[in-house]
Amino acid sequence: MSNFWTVVSFTVRNKFRTKSFLITTLIFAILISVGANLPYLISLFNNDGVKTASIGYIVAETGNGAEGAKLAEQLKAYYTQQEQPNVVLVDFADTGTDAGNEQALKQGIIDQKIKGYLTFGDVQANGLPAVTYKSEKLLDESTTRSLQGALQNIRTEMIFKEAGLSEEQKVQLFAPVSIETMQIAAEAGAGSNADGLSPEQQAVNMGLVSIIVIMLFFVIMVTGQLIATEITSEKGSRVMEILITSVSPLTQMFGKVFGMFLIGLFQLVLYGAVMILNLSMPQNKDAFMNWNIHFDQIDPSLIVYAVIYYLAGYFLYAMLYAAIGSIVSRTEDLAQAVMPITILSLAGFYISTFSISNPDTLLVKIASYVPFFSPFVMMLRIGLTNPPVWQVLLSLGILFVSIYIFGWLGAKIYRTGVLMYGKRPTFKELRKAMRAYKI
């Protein structure tokens, strides 16, 4: 047992001594901080004051111009009523000719008194003159949209006035018809929606489940690759021969897997702490509140399940990665050799992420029992639907049994693989050699 801890501490200590490990961890922590602050940062840019655009018009007294001037006055009145008007209308004196008017308005743009100006055409079927907004800007959408809204409003008011509707009727007409959705559970299950979930809670759960699944996938992939790489390089540098004569292969392999697990756990805890720290900062709390994301609504049992599935998933994949790492003699060959495991974990990951908006399919149900997929897929079901507890326990049971089986198989392959050099052994050679060793 003491040897086990010796291997664990050596593995952990060496990892912490490598610069690349420290740098990647730091970069990830920074990325997480940026991500957590993103809503706040975005709002910072958005609130950067409402920009007001000054728009000119001609106070004409005859023809289309007169109709237009009337409309412009109404627009002006509309905008002055707004709390934060983003358009200010500026009146220009009539020069008498159309060309002269245009010239005067253009001079206004040059003098930076206005950003653009309005010209008016014939009265349209909707009762308002045709309006053209002229400015130097390319597709000035925000101003145009604002003007459009204002014009719409003016026309509606006009029609209401003509129809003689009362103020009350108007309010009634504009009150939106709403329907609320709520996800409920008909029977008690492992999911978190026992009391029913509002759409906001559902959205939070979807986001949380995606984050958990992505984290699970990344941690398993990264630490798994690290295990395989370390074992291959130990084998490649022949230090393995000395190690095997010093300590039993089983101790060595599990020590390595456990050491890497501690490293992965350290990273997860660090990232989690960074995230919580960032989220609990006052400015972020408000920002998420504005987006209707409430972290106190997260069901703690979801986190507990996430931890269990992380542990189980990690150890299952780690055994395979260790076994593969032991077969290959050179790190150059490793990427190719671990491909099957990578594809396996990718499959589980994709089944989970692509089913996030539709977590009730038969595929999801089946995959939630398959050992290599269940860490990802059952997490999805627990987070978003309400699987009965026995189903979750069955899935976990299958997972634990397969950890045992693959742990045993991995150790056996490891014992055999670490001493096989030269070309990668075929399955037949491997099976034959495996029979020769008691672990």
Add this chain to the structure above:
Amino acid sequence: MKPLKIEQIYKQYGDKTAVNGISLEVGEGEIYGLLGANGAGKTTTMRMVLGLIFPDGGQILYNGKPYSHNQLQMLGYLPEERGMYPRVRVSDQLLYLAKLRGMSKRDADQSLKYWLEKFGVPEYYNKKLEELSKGNQQKIQFIASVIHKPKIVILDEAFSGLDPVNVELLKAAVKELREEGTTMLFSTHRMEHVEELCRNITIMHRSNAVLQGNLKELKGQYPRERVMLGTERTVKGLETLEGVTHVQRNESGYEIRIENEAAGGLILRHAMEQTEVRRFEIMEPTLNEIFIKLVGENHE
């Protein structure tokens, strides 16, 4: 009770027999030479002694007991293909290996410092292995195999790739271990090292032990077939003497192959008739000659 006893071990890889019934015994404080051409089965034999692979037949006894994980701690191993962690500091990895073999950290540290001092490289304690030259890496590798004060040390090609100064340094260390009673199994291609260090040897050829026993006795069994002759001036007609098979002239004189020792007398008399003799010796066969004879002939 011999510290290491190998009885009729046998190993098969597929259709190929790698080791075919080798037996040997190594006493306390003895360096046992295991010789053989490349692929003769030396490394396989050593790996079986280490428990890296299990023999298909026969048994290996350590102080009379069969192999078990507990035996590992009294073994030390210098593998033929060197291997350590290139990017880990020397002290870290050696203390790690010593700890795995049941040493306390303090004892291991003391032992490591002792050896580094002995090899005159105490400054490597905090260096990474990849920063050292190949010869110095080999010193570290050697320390790794003896740091935990093992009772049995297995040295596979211990001195290959070292300059003469370092060979002497390591040879002195090996001799010191022998004085302390360490049992060593030693393989090399350098016959002069075997002659210097080993009392008993086994020569392996194609998985079999072709020659085995006490080095002195083995040499005695082989006829003396070589005469070294040093003279003032040239000697003519050596080839014509009875029993002379081959004459080779070199800087200091002649190296003459003879069929029997009687021819030696003829040569001496023949040479003295013509000139002054400064050196005359009927040479004992070198291990090198015996080896080439055994392994080479069987190759035919």
